[in-house]
Amino acid sequence: MFTGTTPLFQQLATRLADDIVSGTYPEESAVPSATDLAVFFDLNPATASKGVNLLVEQGALYKKRGIGIFVAPGARELLLAQRRDRLRADFVEPLVREARLLGLRPAEIERLVRDTLAKEPS
């Protein structure tokens, strides 16, 4: 299910964060237990707990002892803010690198972004 080069617990945390941002798990709703996540994604139970705990530490999830794990109020906004912080490193910098590789001049890169903005309905 998960592959690649980032540790599995981080991949699980990213997947849960995506599902919170997209509204699959609304705020104050329960997310699957670490054991169920481990079973579903074929993960070591300790790895699944670590992934869940990462989001608990960040304040996106909270535990109700003996009941389960829930999406914290404000979790979606918190995770969106994290993504905004990473927008440059994750998307803008690779775009600029690729454009330079293709020989585009700065003005052409700017025009590309402006044109795309104009075409995409906001």
Place this chain on the structure above:
Amino acid sequence: MTDHLVLDGVTRRFGSHTALDDVSFTLAAGSICGLLGRNGAGKTTLLSLIAGQDLPSAGTIHVNGHSPFEHAPTLAGINLVRDNQRYPDDFTVGNVLSIAPRFLPHWDADFAKRLVAGFRVPLNQSVKKFSRGQLSAVAIVLGLASRAPLTLMDEPYLGLDVNARRYFHEALVRDVAEHPRTVILSTHHVEESESLFDRVLIVDSGRILLNADIDEIPEIAFTVSGRDDAIRELTAGLDVLRLHTVPGLASATIRGSADDAFLVRAEAVGARIQGVSVADLVTAFGSESAAEAVAA
């Protein structure tokens, strides 16, 4: 977590053949550990020694502070299920299940029944007539339902179809989460099981070549691929675990992480850098160049 299993300088010789050579490692309780390596690497010898079914030629093995060999209280907490597990003539699975609790004090009969149903293993047919996949399913039932604090499973995947493998993984993950214990699972089918492990041991030619937490894997090695002359130049002086070439192209698995200077040099010659999976590492450590690197 406490050190559950401690091996120190363990060597096992069979005549002039050294099956295990100075093996030392510790394993914490509660781990699901993958014992990985090619056929003949020494995996089964290692499991037999840990299970107290064999004595090392040199070195010591301790399970919860005791040598398991002929130490009944320690042996009661260990269950080794072999890939070629033998059963008495004309034994059915029903016979196996009824006799198991005599040898396995933590045996859960209800769980065993659920597993047998889940694997769709016929209860009343002689085990001798079973297919390879059915034999593996019986071995997995013995392994999981034993709930042994130290469960050792030697090549549990042989002949398992996709559904059975999926079922095994679900049962293992759920049961270990609910009844924590230590599981060492040996396999040479790495891709299908690597996400289950929190720790991996890679064995080759009787030696432990890697003992790592699963989260450390991305930092252990990386691959760089591109034009063969560029790759040779880039990797000169580095610890190359495996070099794979076809005319004009090369891919090298390098121990360690790529630093910024290397990334700049690689980019300059158009080489691609990728991370490694556990399967990549087993391949790299099991290749001839790695064996030479270790010997050197």
